[in-house]
Amino acid sequence: MNEPTAPEPQSSAKVIALVDDDRNILTTVSIALQAEGFTTRLYTDGETALKALLENPPDLAIFDIKMPRMDGLELLQRLRDRSALPVIFLTSKDGEPDEALGLALGADDYIAKPFSQKLLTARIKAILRRSDVSRALPGEASDEKMPEPVRRGRLEMDPARHRVTWDGKAVSLTVTEFLILEALATRPGVVKSRNQLMDAAYSDDIFVDDRTIDSHIKRLRRKFREVDSQFSGIETLYGAGYSFGEG
Incomplete structure (x- = not known):
């Protein structure tokens, strides 16, 4: 089968x-x-x-x-x-x-x-x-306003096409990784707690350990360092959470 x-x-x-x-x-x-x-x-x-x-x-x-x-x-x-x-x-x-x-x-x-x-x-x-894999899901309308791209320094995120680039180089992210990065990049310099990032990335009926966010952050950093070995855009404030610093 x-x-x-x-x-x-x-x-x-x-x-x-x-x-x-x-x-x-x-x-x-x-x-x-x-x-x-x-x-x-x-x-x-x-x-x-x-x-x-x-x-x-x-x-x-x-x-x-x-x-x-x-x-x-x-x-x-x-x-x-x-x-x-x-x-x-x-x-x-x-x-x-x-x-x-x-x-x-x-x-x-x-x-x-x-x-x-x-x-x-x-x-x-x-x-x-x-x-946004689908603009029109089965039985649903497709005329919703598409979200605007996010541009922060060398980072560009296109939520409508689920595309991310750093210095013009494509970075392939999962849905969850994309949502975590989007939550950080929309407010650069602002520290987001693990709970805030969990709220951004998961629906209300999913409960995950806050260390799961740490695992996603590690994967995000690894993926960006594959296109830029000096990437330091995601910063850690120990005991508080993470922020996006455009670096």
Whole structure:
């Protein structure tokens, strides 16, 4: 079951990749998403999924954590080395350590099993809206005013296209990383606490350890230093939080 189960997308249909070794869950979720206007691609193991996600990226991916050969955490870690694709984790009820690690590795959201199809669809649409992967989600209008670009020194952020550059060089960020950076860059020099950054990056019903923000900041710094080894734009005020200094 490693092939798309619906036709490839028309002009507005968004593609959702589902990765789970439970074929019943794959089928049930796929049918529900197709009813909402999405196209789905189904994969039963992480190794096959990783190759497909990199070669032909969907608009969003949903990973189960507990899988043979390559679990969801390893799949995410290897994907994040090369892609900022939005990712939702499916976790068990007692999977809090996995949830925290998944968010720290760059997941954009998680949903605990068992879950309602309505909740999953709402989370997918929220992430697509946040990342602006889609100007018009299934059944929704597309005439909303697009946000203005943010320019701070050598940094330029385009929320409408989810693009970030530093000195004109592209920096690939996940949705969560983008929102954290945007919260800092819109008010340069102002120290934002971890709680404030969590509020900017996550919806109200997601609870993460504040150290998860530290992990995201480390990933942001690493990504910017890949294009500028002297990057020092994100500053730490120990005990208080972080600020953007344009440096």
